[in-house]
Amino acid sequence: xxxxxxxxxxxxxxxxxxxxxxxxxxxIADHEGDGQHVxxxxxxxxxxxxxxxxxxxxxxxxxxxxxxxxxxxxLHLWSGFxxxxxxxxYVRASARxxxxxxQLMRAIAAYAAPESMLVRWELYETNDGARRFYExxxxxxxxxxxxxxxxxxxxxxxx
Amino acid sequence: xxxxxxxxxxxxxxxxxxxxxxxxxxxIADHEGDGQHVxxxxxxxxxxxxxxxxxxxxxxxxxxxxxxxxxxxxLHLWSGFxxxxxxxxYVRASARxxxxxxQLMRAIAAYAAPESMLVRWELYETNDGARRFYExxxxxxxxxxxxxxxxxxxxxxxx
Numbered sequence: 001x002x003x004x005x006x007x008x009x010x011x012x013x014x015x016x017x018x019x020x021x022x023x024x025x026x027x028i029a030d031h032e033g034d035g036q037h038v039x040x041x042x043x044x045x046x047x048x049x050x051x052x053x054x055x056x057x058x059x060x061x062x063x064x065x066x067x068x069x070x071x072x073x074x075l076h077l078w079s080g081f082x083x084x085x086x087x088x089x090y091v092r093a094s095a096r097x098x099x100x101x102x103q104l105m106r107a108i109a110a111y112a113a114p115e116s117m118l119v120r121w122e123l124y125e126t127n128d129g130a131r132r133f134y135e136x137x138x139x140x141x142x143x144x145x146x147x148x149x150x151x152x153x154x155x156x157x158x159x
Numbered sequence: 160x161x162x163x164x165x166x167x168x169x170x171x172x173x174x175x176x177x178x179x180x181x182x183x184x185x186x187i188a189d190h191e192g193d194g195q196h197v198x199x200x201x202x203x204x205x206x207x208x209x210x211x212x213x214x215x216x217x218x219x220x221x222x223x224x225x226x227x228x229x230x231x232x233x234l235h236l237w238s239g240f241x242x243x244x245x246x247x248x249y250v251r252a253s254a255r256x257x258x259x260x261x262q263l264m265r266a267i268a269a270y271a272a273p274e275s276m277l278v279r280w281e282l283y284e285t286n287d288g289a290r291r292f293y294e295x296x297x298x299x300x301x302x303x304x305x306x307x308x309x310x311x312x313x314x315x316x317x318x
Contacts, residue, residue, distance in 0.1 A: 025237065040239040048239065075231050077246045078184065080199040080207065087236045102316075109313035119308040131304060138312035145290060146303045149278040153297035154268035157261075 006061035008100050010107040013056040013068070018045035020065045021056055028090040055084070057107045059091070059100050067091035069104040071111075076118070084112045086121035105137055122146065165220035167259050169266040172215040172227070177204035179224045180215055187249040214243070216266045218250070218259050226250035228263040230270075235277070243271045245280035264296055281305065 013021055022042045029035045040048065048054045052073075059067040070087040086108065091100045112119050123130050123141070131141050172180055181201050188194045199207065207213045211232075218226040229246040245267065250259045271278050282289050282300070290300055 029237070038237050040237060044239045048234075048236065051234075053234065054236070070236055072234050072236060074233050074244070075207075075210075075212065077207065077213070077229055077231065078188070078197050078199060080203045085233070105308075105313075106316045106318070109308075109316045110318060112308075112313065113310065113317055116310045118310075119313065121306050123304045123306060125302055125304055127304075134306050134308075137308070137316060139306045139308040140312070141304050141306045143284055144303055144305045145282045145284055145286075145300050147280050147282060147293050147298045147300045149264075149268075149271075149293075149296070149298040151272065151275045151277075153299070154264075154271065154278065157265050157268045157296060158272055159265065159269065 005098065008059050008061050008066065008095075008098075008103055010057055010059050010103055013049055013058045015046045015049045017056070017058060017065075018042045018049055020058065021045050021049065021068060021070075024065065024068050024090055024092070025070075025088065027092070028088055055111060057104055057111075059095075059104055061095065065092075066095035067100050067104060069108060071108065071119075073117075079118075081117070082115070083118040083120055084108065086119060089121075101133065102137065164257065167218050167220050167225065167254075167257075167262055169216050169218050169262055172208055172217045174205045174208045176215070176217060176224075177201045177208055179217065180204050180208065180227060180229075183224065183227050183249055183251070184229075184247065186251070187247055214267075214270060216263055216270075218254075218263055220254065224251075225254035226259050226263060228267055230267065230278075232276075238277075240276070241274070242277040242279055243267065245278060248280075260292065261296065 019042050022045050025038055029038045055071045057069050058065050067090055069089045071084050073082045074085045076083045135141055178201050181204050184197055188197045214230045216228050217224050226249055228248045230243050232241045233244045235242045248260055293300055
C-alpha cells in the first residue's frame with residue numbers, strides 16, 4: 001500500500017486570510033489555556049495583516065491552512081536594526097509530526113536572511129518538546145527572567 | 160550638619176541628547192560585559208531619538224545626566240495594541256541608591272498609563288538586586304526561556 005502525504009506550501013498571509021489566522025490564534029490560545037488574552041478579532045486582523053511589520057506565514061495542504069507562524073519586526077536599540085520577534089508557531093493536530101513546523105521556521109529564516117536579522121522568541125520552561133525542536137534547528141535557548149508591569153501594578157507609582 | 164541632595168528631574172530625550180545617551184549605553188554595556196553588542200553610534204542615535212516609537216527618558220541632576228531608561232513601543236499581536244518594551248534602566252554610580260531608578264520607572268509608568276499599556280522587559284536570572292527592585296514596585300517576574308536564532312544558526316535551513 002502506498003500513501004501519499006499532502007504537500008505543504010508556505011506563503012505570507014494577507015488581509016483576506018484574517019479569518020483563518022484568527023481561528024488558529026484562538027486554537028493555540030485555547031491549547032495554552034490563554035484564550036482570555038486574545039483580544040484581536042477578524043476586522044483587527046485585517047488591519048494587522050496589511051502592516052509591513054506584521055509577518056504571518058501560513059502553511060497549507062490542498063489549500064487548507066494547517067499551521068502558521070506569526071512575528072513582528074521590532075527595533076533593537078543596541079544594534080539600531082530590526083529583529084524578528086516570533087510570537088506563535090502552531091501546527092494543527094491533524095498535520096503534526098510531519099515537518100510542518102520545520103517548514104514554517106525555514107520560511108522565517110528565508111524572511112530574516114536578506115537583512116541578516118536576528119530571530120528571537122520565548123517559550124515556557126516546561127515546554128521540553130518545543131525546546132528540543134528549537135535546539136535541533138540551531139537556536140540558542142537560555143533561561144531568563146521576564147518582568148511584566150501592568151496598569152494595575154504601576155498605578156500606585158503614578159505621581 | 161545638613162547636606163542637600165541634588166534634585167533629580169526626568170525628561171524625554173531628544174535628538175540633541177544623542178551623545179549623552181550613547182555614552183550611557185556604552186557604560187551599561189561595558190558594565191554587563193556586552194560592549195561588543197553596541198553598534199549604534201551618535202548619528203544613528205539622532206535618527207532613533209527622532210522616532211515616536213523610541214522612548215528614552217533621561218534623569219538629570221543640575222542639568223547633568225545621571226541615568227536613563229530606554230524603551231520601544233511594540234505591537235503585541237494577541238491584544239492588537241502596543242506595549243512598552245523596556246530595554247535599559249541605568250543609573251550612574253555617583254547617583255545610585257537615591258531613588259533615581261524608581262523615579263525613572265515612575266516616568267515610564269506615566270508614559271504607559273494614558274494608553275493602559277503593558278510594560279515588559281527581561282533580566283538575567285542572576286540579577287537578584289534588580290529582581291528585588293522590580294518586585295518592590297509591583298512587577299511580576301517569571302522565569303522563561305528565551306530563544307535566539309542568528310543568521311549563522313539559520314543559514315543551514317535556507318532553501
